[in-house]
Amino acid sequence: MKAAAICGTDLRIIEHGHQLIPGGTNRILGHEMAGVIEAVSSGVSGLKPGMPVAVAPNIHCGTCFQCTRGNFHLCHNYVAFGIGIDGGFAEYVVLPEKAILQGNIIPLKGAIDYEQVALNEPLSCCFNxxxxxxxxxxxxxxxxxxxxxxxxxxLLANKMGAAKVIVSEISEQRLEDVKSFGVDITVNSAKETLKEIVLDETDGKGVDVAVIACPVPSAHNQALECLAPLGRMNFFGGLPQKSSMTTIDANLIHYNYLRIVGTSRQSIEQYTKTLRLIEAKKIDLSGLITGRFKLEQWNRAFQTSQTCDGLKNIFLP
Ligand SMILES: [Zn+2]
Ligand SMILES: [Zn+2]
Structure with missing residues (x-):
């Protein structure tokens, strides 16, 4: 293992456990990872020792209702590294046969920045x-x-041809930091009226797409009010399990032909596509890594991640 990043999911598992991890199970976390093949067992083709690889974490079953329709990322029986099986916060990780045969293990080319490759997992979720x-x-x-x-x-919206990227947030520090990542307009929604600024910045039309990337229910209707007719809103972030209800204005959806969707995880195809951008150095995630830790420093690494002071914290085993 060369690099494995800490994710909000890891913090939630530490705090609340996970439905796919039975109580009392010892599980090595870590699903955002990159490394080098150390050894292969007999019968493995396409991978050999010394080969640098990225690991797409979700392994599908191949036979459930969604898998048979090609929606492998919605597999009912999926197993993920760092959740259903041991993951990347370790010197070595075992790659099961199924993961190899399904294309989860992707050989890397060129000069490899393992830290950025590890971040391809969340990046590809955002692409999804x-x-x-x-x-x-x-x-x-x-x-x-x-x-x-x-x-x-x-970063991705810019790559995909965004005319304008507006980010709202309540932390002044984060609003300041985000300016170097292709954001055109920042709004402190605790101090400013988001809808007013969005309408102002879009000639009174509203935005085409809104993405919820924070676990705050009050953000939902705030964002909905900012959509142009035919606009789409994605709940990328969910809400805490015990308080997952939210309130939105049904008439806004009705009269404006709005569509509300949700996403989680990603397909291997999407994982591969964003990985190629990282490999080609056409997207730069290096500014997102604000903490680097050895495995022995796990306690400090998780504590730092809990504070939300920095951005991504990464283990370099
Ligand atoms: Zn993650
Ligand atoms: Zn399946």
């Missing part, structure tokens, strides 16, 4: 988010939340 909202060239986007996920949406 933008694809699912049909975000396209010349459109405007509002991103609610300026954490790593908000930043990745901004």
């Amino acid at each position: 988010s933008l694809e699912y909202t049909n975000f396209s060239f010349g459109e405007t986007i509002l991103i609610v939340g300026a954490g790593p996920i908000g930043i990745m949406h901004s």
